[in-house]
Each structure stands twice: as structure tokens, then as C-alpha cells.
Amino acid sequence: MSSSALEPQAHSRAHPSSFGLLVGAVGVVYGDIGTSPLYTLKEVFAGHYGVQVNSEGVLGILSLVLWSLLWVVSLKYVLFMLRADNGGEGGVMALTALARRATAGYPRLSGLLVLLGLFGTALFYGDSMITPAISVLSAVEGLDVALPGLGHWVVPVTVVLLIGLFLIQKHGTARIGILFGPVMVIWFVVLGVLGIHGIVQRPEVLQAVNPWWGFNFFLAHPGIGVTILGAVVLALTGAEALYADMGHFGRKPIARAWFSLVLPGLMLNYFGQGALLLENPEAARNPFYLLAPDWALLPMIGLATLATIIASQAVISGAFSLSQQAIQLGYIPRMQVQHTSSAAQGQIYIGLVNWALMTCVVLLVIGFGSSGALAAAYGVAVTTTMLIDTLLVSAVMLLLWRVPRWLAVPLLLGFLLVDGLFFSANVPKILQGGAFPVVAGVILFVLMTTWKRGKNILIQRLDETALPLRGFVDSIGIQPPHRVQGTAVFLSASPDAVPHALLHNLLHNQVLHQQVVLLTVVTRDTPRIDEDQRFEVTRYESGFYRVLLHFGFMEEPDVPQALQACRIEGLNFTPMGTTYFLSRETVIPTRHLGMALWRERLFAFLHKNANSSLRYFQLPVNRVIELGTQVEI
Template sequence: MTHANSSGPEAGVVATEQDGHHKSGLPVLTLGAIGVVYGDIGTSPIYAFRQATHVRPGAASSEVEILGLLSLIVWALALTVAFKYVFFVTRADNNGEGGTLSLMALARKTFEKPPVWITALGVFGAALFYGDALLTPAISVLSAVEGMDLVAPGMGRWVVPITLVIIIGIFAVQRFGTAKVAIVFGPITAVWFLTLGVSGFVHIVAYPGVLQALNPLLGLQFLFTHIGIAFVVMGAIFLAVTGAEALYVDLGHFGRKPIVLAWFGLVFPCLLLNYFGQGAFVLSVGIENVESPFFQMQPEWALLPFVILATMATIIASQAVITGTYSLTQQAIALNMLPRMVVQHTSATQSGQIYMPQINSMLMIGVLVLVATFGSSAALSNAYGIAVSGVMIVTLALLVVVMWRNWKWHPAVVIGFGIMFAIIDGSFFAANAAKLLQGGWVPAAVALIVALMMWSWMAGRRRLSDKTRRDEVPLEFLVNNLAKKKPTTVPGTAIFLTSDVEGAPTALLHSLKHYKVLHEKNVILTVRTSTSPRVPDDEKVTIDAYNELFYRVVVTFGFMESPNLPKALVLARKLGWKFDIMSTSFFLSRRSLKLGQKSGFFRFWQDRLFIRLARNASDATEYFHIPTGRVVEIGTQVVL
């Protein structure tokens, strides 16, 4: 067989995307990172310090206790976000991309045969992200709208209805794309952080003694003198660092440098100033006189604008996690961890701008139910945290693998790093797990359901592949027989899609059985997904010629790419294949799955779930962007 790689006219596209960080300009990217990356963590001051001071009556009744709680928040931000994520996690990029699944793919690359637990960590981390995606819009928007009760007492009964309307609006505009809205994300969030910093600085000047909280010993002292409520307090402190995962998830959109500059240049200083300001305000007026320090410390004339700005900031935070969920789902589909779903591109210039109607609808319903059920951000804070802290533990475990096997760090350094953050992240997770019955079960249940779906889908695909492979005829055997005894040929090209590179496609066998003819050119096409986020055009297509009748074509997409087959096949023209979509027919096998008679209880429900997911998967024609008028589907029945 002859073999070649494609090197088409579009080979510059990937290079342009990778160099885009430099072409867009560092200031623009930094401003964009402020809006998208830090929108979630930027809304934490609304409720984090409030929850820390109200976890138990008397937990913050003295100056030493207020300073202890503040010290815990400050050092949680410094160690978890600044040190762990900014300095280390953002370095673990997979060709520029970040996120749990990207890190999983990076860790798997270091093994010839990746162990199952690496994949299991990726599944678990991705599933937990969905739980976080439900809670972030709910608690963020609800906490901001609650400020209206301070502006106009008596408005409390309207908080939930207004929140529901805002959330419906957020999800309703997703179909139009976020490109236009994203232009104002950065400036609004930058104004938000500056406002946080200024409002906190004013109170620090009035009560500079609050700066004693920079001493980490005050935080440790609080924990040791309040052993009985230490876990509850840590659960509240963790609210200050929720959103740290966005640093890594959005790495591919902005690059590491803008994210680091945005954090140290604006976000981190302003967050510290605001938390210190809230502490100074509480120490000035007394904790017994404060219900919501974030809003109450604002001057009366600024309260209404502050509530409006806070609401806008929470909408941006919600937008960021929603689009992040689309990206994560697209990666999971490409890695064969979820069934195909409809992916709509909302921008002609930015490949990352996508909309997934099924995910959007499920998220919206879930968020609305949470807001209506819990009714307040204080109640929701009990549910918030378990998913994010779980994702942080998964990230740490995969990062340790990358440090050890990819970066080749000394084992002592890797172990020391792993132990230190295992203690920190484990404490946060245990603290949030303690709130399981108070609402923490919600994201845990969502994560468990998603994980079961993903694991059942992967297991079902393996069984289906094994079953199909046993029933298929070896491709080379069929090609050699047809070359000896050539059937009637008809003009045109037939492309047979198959996931098995060794066996003859079911659609080809049935076509020969029923039509007893072959096309002049027959292409056995396999689509693969790389462990890299994007595949350069000169590596995307390979062609093997069996003879003048049959060709083997393998198209490889990165897990961040949209699998557009007609565009990819155009690259094959450089290899001598004159691809004409109007004289080409795509033959697809449509399998009808049936349950087998012999299976245990676990296998029975897992197969049922797999069949249900397969039936609801989007059509392969739409997913691969194949023109519907060029597709021939041949149905077969498979018993699992």
C-alpha cells in the first residue's frame, strides 16, 4: 500500500490560532481574561466572608476571631489560587489547552497503555464540573439580587422571582452566541474589581488594625481553638476560592501570561482589599450589627449602583461557566466519553464560540429548580463547594502524574508538593462533604449521574466494538478477493465510514450483498480523535491505497476541534485525490441495538442506559457536517 500525509492550503490555520495570543495584544487578552476567567471568583466576596462569620453563633464574636477568619480567607487565596493554580497548574497545558479532560489526555500520553484510574479521574472530574455548573449561576445571581432588600426594604419577596427571570434571560440569549456580549465582559469586570478594591480600601484606612490578618498564625489559631466548628468554617472559607478552576479551563482562550498578569495586576490585590475592608467594617460596627457586610459597608448613595454592578458581574460569572460547560461537553464527545450532541457554531471567526441546545436546556432547568428550591444564597452555600473541591482534588492527582512522568521532576519534590496540597484540598473537600445532608448532595448526585452516564457510554462502546469486530470480515481479505473477482463498477466515489481500521465496514458488506456493485473509487474512512487539542492540517489526513478500487483514509481531529469531514477531505487534494462532494456518496451504518438475554443486574441496566443514550445521540450526518443529500444509511441490528 502507498501512504502519504496531507499538506493542504489550510495548513496555516492552526499556526494562526496558536499565535493569536500575540497578535491580539497582551493588554486586550489580559482585559478579556479579567472578564471571562475571573468572573466567578470575583463574585465570591458577596457571600464568602458573610458565610464565614455566620457559620455558628459566636464563631466571630471577638476581634481575634474576625482576624482569624480573615487570615484563613487570605491564605486560602494565596496558597490555592496564586501558588497552586497560577504557578503550577497553568503550566500543565496540553498544546495550549487546559481543563480536567485536557489534563487527563496529557497524563495518558505518558503511558504506553494508560491505566484505567487515569480515565476514571478524568470522568469523575468532568462529572463534578457539571454539578458546579448548576450551582454557580444560581448562587451568584441570587446573592447579587438579594442586595435589593437593603436598597428597598420589603423587596425580599421579589428576590427569587427576579432571579428566575434573569436566569431565564441568561440561558435564552445563549443561542445568539457570546461574541458580542464578551466584548463588554472585560471592561465591566475590571470596573467591578476596581470598585471592590476602592470600597475595601476606604474601610482599611479607617481601621488599619485589620491588616494583622496577614499573619497566617491567626488563622491556624482560630482552627485550633474552634475544633468543634473547624470543618464548617473551612467549608465557608472555601467559597472564597471557588472559580479557581477557571484559571485552567480557560487557558486555551487567553494563554498563560495574560491570566497571570490579570491575577497579580488587578484581581488578587482587589480581592484582598475587599476582604480586608469587610473585616474592618465588621470590627468597626460590631458583628451583631452586620447581616451582609459586603453590601452594608457601602455608602447609602452607592448601594443601588453597587447592586446593579454586582448583578452584572454575576451574570458574567454565570456566562463563563455556561460556555465552559459547552466546551467540556464538546471535549467529552470527541474523546468518546459522551454520545454525540448537536453543536452549533455561533461565530464565523472563533472556533470556540459554540452553543449546545441540549446542554443549555438541561442546565437552565436545573438552575431554576435550585433557585426555587433553596430560595437564598445562604442556603445554596451549603450545596456549593463539594463539586469544586472534588475537581481540585482530581486536578491535583493528575497534575502529580504529569509532574512525575512528563516534567520528570525529582520524586521528593513531587511527593512534597502532592502531600502539601492533598492536605489543603482534602480539608476543603472534607469540610464541604460535611454539608452533604444540608444541600451538598445536589452536586454530588448530579456528578454521580453524569459519571454513570459517561462510564456506561464508554463501556457500551467497547462492547459494541468487540461485538461488531467479531462479526466483521477482515478488510484486506475482502479487498484481495474483490481484486481477483471484480464485480460490476459504477461511476463515482463511495465513502464508507467505520470506527474499525481492520474490519470491513458493515455498510460495505450490505451494499455488496444487496446491490452487487462497487463504485469506481471506494474509500474506507475512519475518524480518530487525538489526545492533542488540535491537529495541524499537514497531519490531519492520511491515505493508504490498497489498489485502484480501494483506499484507506484516516482523518484525525483534535479533541477541541469540530469534526467537519468535507473540509478535512479537501486537504486530501494535495495527495492526488480529486475529492468532489457532488459525485461522492457517504455510506453509514445505522445500528439498531437490542438487549441480550444473558446478563447480570449491573450489566442489564448499564446496557439499557447505553441503548437509551445511543438512541438520543445526534445524527452522524449532522455531527460530521456531511451534506444530507449525499448520505446513504444502511440499518443493522446488534444484540449486546
């Protein structure tokens, strides 16, 4: 089994303390799941599920919530999935890379798992849109409890708060964690204190610790037993963000924060709300806020609003990490990635992702208008992603880790059974507003598969007209052109062919530099590459060199810096003596074999608007020559 996570902070110059990492993890990672008490029991007992606010109903639901948290979050994600790290990185994309490595000898299975991983990635973005909307809405709705008549201000206030959250993203998750961590620590302590206050009034609520109450609920309510899991799953939202954010803080701080603070605070509060419902069934309209004493209601609304703003950070920062991985692995077009911390490699910001999420979140708040309406849409994307995580980790566990089957199979079947039940309970939500994350996921899935397939077709078309490298070098030796001083670096996607930029340069300028480097940048399935594995160099005659530069999917490919670290006899990569040649392809959609014409047109649009190789590889602007070519696909 995989060893402990390789935390980015371990490679930084400034080593944050364990306590600092724990507080930061509480602020960034657990905001989402930490604010679920605001709306989970409110949704369960809203009336449309048919759950009675009596001893049997309350204890049954509390038992389901407790054991769902213990099984899905504690066992599956914290103790198990966090060990499925890809060089310290987590999330469905990093897990897909592991699964692809595990199934290298099974091409069809590997292709299926990659498609599953891409769909899980797409659904995660859908979840990233709904989480901020429902979390902040549920907190601000407390205004209507404390000050009846102000309900019409809930949506405008929520929109303003969310826009402010997205505006501060460019400052980085490291700074946000430092700012938000202490607030979330206070939040979980307050959750626990309020819960204890409620439990003291009706201590019999602690009977729900017995899992029999959960089983009995299914037996007593055969019609709604599985359906109610569609509301219970609201208590689990944020587990996937927990896994995706592993690269920001590492496995150990995340696990310690969960067991020492987050889980106790959540369960005490859920049980406290349950005790309140046993005491006063009318409190079902908003058990979270009504659990607080009257004098504490307004301060609780303020604290809850801060906590839900922070809650949104878990999925937003997870979306940034996932996007960077997808870019490096070639599943989405290149975008500008900004590193916001010199100390931690995992702290990034992607402007296009940030503004797209902000637009969708604001539209969701305005369109749905309440947390209850959004609850119908919530859970579909979450449960589907959880199920995909289990399928992917099954391949990793059985084929890569080679865990004994007698141990792996029962555990994985247990995960699949529970995930399958939650997924089945959420399928009916698709017709009740849950279509949004599904539609968003399908659209993003089509974009990602179109981009990946289009890039492969483009490379194939270029290879069809490319000259073999060996024959070209031999011809240069027979009929040498005029040579000029310096080093020319020609970037090419194919390591075995002559770059089109080289042919165009030779045809039009009829000169070659003294040293010619044919460079291919290769992205590996591991997050980072050791420096001694960075280069593969092949020397040819006539001053030609074939260089492969290897980068991990979490690394920022700085080509000039990497080449200067490449010590090769006879090669000089001094900044003023090195010129970079790029080929800029203009894609022309056709009806030839390839993709459907509409997908080719979509790919051509994405390719035209993708971040340029010049900026992506951090090439010096005044030392780059771009040569254009048209390619029919």
C-alpha cells in the same frame, strides 16, 4: 514542564490586543471568584459555624481567606495548573487526556485516573448549576438591605435574570467577553475602593496578612477549625472554571489579570469587610452591602447584579468547552456544537447543555430560595474537583514532565494536604443540601461511563461479524463485481475490518464504485492536529484505499473538507463524484455478556438520540446513503 499555552487567538486572522484579551478574561474567567465577597464572610459569620465576631475571629478568618487564595488560586491554579495545558486547552477533561498519555505504560493506573477525570467532569457540571444560582441570588438579596420589605421579590427577579443570561449564550463568549469585560473591571476597582474605605477606619485589620493568625485560629478553635474551611472555600469557587476557560483566552492574559487586578481587588474588599466587622459586629448580617455608604447602596446592588450575571459565564463557557472535549473523546453522545466566532476556535455554544443548565439553575433558585441555603450545597463539588485535579496533575508532573522528585513530591503533598482539608470540611455539607451536586455528579458519571462502555461493546459486536479487509480485497480481485464511476467513502469505526455498509451495498446493489475508500476518523488526545499529520493512507488492489483521518479533541471534524485536502494519486473527492455510505446501527439490549440490562437499555436510548454521523462529520445530505443494521449487545 509544559511551555506557555497555545492560545486560540494566536491562530486567528484578527489578533486581539493583549489589553483586549486581559479585559475579556476578566469578564469571562473571573466573574465567579470575583463575586465571592458577596457571600463568603456573610456565611462565615452567619452564626451556625460558631465563629465570634471579635478581633481573634475576624483576623483569623481573613488570614485563612488570604492564604487560601494565595496557595490554591495563585500558586496551584494560576502559576502551576495553567501550565498543565493540553495544546492550549485546560479543564479536567484535557488534564485527564494528559494523565492518560502519562500513564500509557500503566494500564490499571491509567484506567483509575480516567475514571477520576470523568467523575471530576461530572462534578464540574454540578458546580455549573449551583454557581449562577448562588451568585445572582446573593446580589439580588441586597434589595432586602436597601429596601426592607422587598424580600419576596428576590427569587422572581433572580429567575428572570438567569433566564436572560442563558438566552444570550448563543451569541458566543467572544461577544459576551467584550460586553462584560469592562463591567467586571469596574467591579474589581469598586471592590478595592470599598475595601480601602473600610481599612482606613480600622487599619489594624492588616495584621491578618501574617499567617500566624490563621494557625492561631485553628489552635484556639479546635472544634470548628477544620469545619470553618467549608465556608472559607466559598472564596475559592471559580478556580476550576479559571482553568477550564484557558482555551478561550490563553494562560498569560488570565495570569496577568489575576495578579494585576483581581487578587488585589478581592483582598482589599475582604479586609475592608473585616474592618467593618471589627467596627460594628452587627454588620455580620450582610458585611458586603453594609460596607458601602448609604448613598451608594442601590448603585452597588445594580453593579453586583451585573457582576453576578457575568460570574455565571465562567462556569457556563467552561461547561461548553468541557462538553466538546468529552464528545470528541467519546465520553458523551454527539451533540450539535455551534462555533460562535470565526476568529477564535475556542468560542462555542452547545444548545442542549445550555438549556439543561438553565432548567437546573432555575429549579435550584426556586427550591433553595436564598444564598445562605445554597451555601450549604456549595463547595462539595468544588473541593472534590480540586482534589481530583491535584491527583491527575501528579501523574502528569511525575510521569510526563519527569520533574525531579525532590521538587515535585513536596509541592504535590502540599497541594494534596490543603485540598484534603477543604474536602474534609465540606463532607458534612452532603447532609445539609450538598447532596445535590453529588447526586448530579453520580448521575452524569453513570451516563458517561455507560456511553463509553456501550460504544466499546458495540464495536466489539460489529467486529465479531466483520470480514478481514485483506481477505475481502483479495476476493474482489478474483470475482470482480460490476464497477461504476465515482468514489465511494464508507465510514467505519474499525480500521482493520470491512464496514457493514459496504457488505450491505454489495449484497443488495451488486456494484462497487471505481474507487472505494474505507474511512476511519480517529480522535487524538491533543487539541489540534497539524495538517501534515492529518492522514494515514494505505493503498490496496482493485481500487481500495484505507484512510485514517486524525482530528484533535477540540477540532470540528469536517470530513469532506479534509478529504479534498488529501492529495492521493488516483483518488478524486470532487463533491458531485463522491458518495458517502453510513451504517446506522439499531442497538438491541440483551442479557448476554456486556453491561447490566438497565445500562444497555440506557445506552440504546442514548445511541438512538445521539447526533447523527451525517451531521457530526458535516457530510453533504444529498450525497449520503445510510444502510441500517441491528446489533445485539
